[in-house]
Amino acid sequence: MWHQWIPFWRSGVSPHGDDVDLLFAGLIFVSLLVLGLLFFLLLLFCVRYRAGNPAERGDRIGKTWRLEIAWTAATLIGFLALFIWGATLFLDSYNAHRDDVSIFVVAKQWMWKVQHAGGQSEINALHIPVGRPVRLVMVSQDVIHSFFIPALRLKHDVVPGRYQDLEIKATTPGHYHLFCAEYCGTAHSGMTGEIVAMQAADFANWLTQQGPSSPLAQEGASLFRQLGCSGCHGAGSKIRAPPLEGVYGSPVPLADGSIVIADEKYIRDSILLPDSQIVAGYQADMPSFAGKVNEDQLLRLASYIKSIGSQP
Structure with missing residues (x-):
């Protein structure tokens, strides 16, 4: 080469x-x-025009x-x-595919918190399988950060208030540096980590060795009931609210005539800013949960709604 x-x-x-x-x-x-x-x-x-050189120095311009x-x-x-x-x-x-393995990343001063779909969590580390695309759903809890992996030639800003998608794929096993490439505070230089690329079998063994944990979707289901969401969106609810079964990944018609795809961003906005995207045929009756749930809880709720999205 x-x-x-x-x-x-x-x-x-x-x-x-x-x-x-x-x-x-x-x-x-x-x-x-x-x-x-x-x-x-x-x-x-x-x-040419040094001192003493008899070069033409007239005013003629060609x-x-x-x-x-x-x-x-x-x-x-x-x-x-x-x-x-x-x-x-x-x-x-930067074209992420929806069928990739999804891993959630929450950036905060001054650390990277990683949540796998099976409930495994990491701090300043990210284990991924080699040769398989991994879709990262990233959000910041405080200020702007930048997720930078020099070995993979990828860098993506992580901003508060919205999800960012990034697809990564490692072709060679190894340990690779992870940096924050956006100044985020006094301990910015210490906001580092590593990407651990493993063979598929080793990655599966690593997941099982992380101890018993509840999948994010299961924890999201429990939180869904605790927050009272099932009172409106449940199957036996008497309150007319949009059903959530099969909604993930599907087009959703809105009251203003537009159509959006129900992804993690749409679910997050519907929880925190319910009046911004009202589903066609429904009233703006849902209260905002801004300030009541944190980013970790939002990820669990999104995982739960995604899990029931495959059940039409």
Whole structure:
């Protein structure tokens, strides 16, 4: 590979790692090309018009529009090509699929809290299987953070108040650095962790060795009843509220005529901001739970609603 000849260069361990490296090398090459041309012209004029050199220093100015248009068009085309290349790679790298393994990540000052669907939790660590896409559903509990894995060539901001999707996939087992790439407070430099990529069998054994735990969906079901949600959305409820069975992943028509897909973001907004997206045919009677549930509880409620989403 071309990057094997570059000193201190470490290849990425994700499917798009080589593409990101190649794009980076292309940007460096174009920048060096422009910089080299600039220094060449500076050196040329310094030598040609140095003191004592009998070069013509008259006021005559020669100008050709063909040359002006040519170098301007060439520069524009070159940088547009880099933009299209980078945009295509960005869309391909950050396109999460709904059928991937979902893992929840809550960022807070100054740690990463990870919740697996089976109830296993981690602090400043994330275990994933090798060769299988993993969809991270991330949210911040306080300020803006940035989830950065240099070895996978991926970085995504994690902001408070909304979910962020990021699909990661490691091709080689190993331990890889995890950083927060957005200044988030006095202990920002200590907000680090690691990504542990394991073979599928080793990952399954690791899940079973984490001790007995309740799946997030089961804990969400208990919380669903404690908060009184089943009183309106339950099967035997006398209050007319939208049914939740089969809603996850389905299109939901709203009162304003628009249609949204019921994903984690929609579920979160429906709990905290119920008046923002009213389902068509229903009244805005649901109270807001903002300030009553934290991010960890919201993840459990979303997992529970997702679990009954496969039961039409």
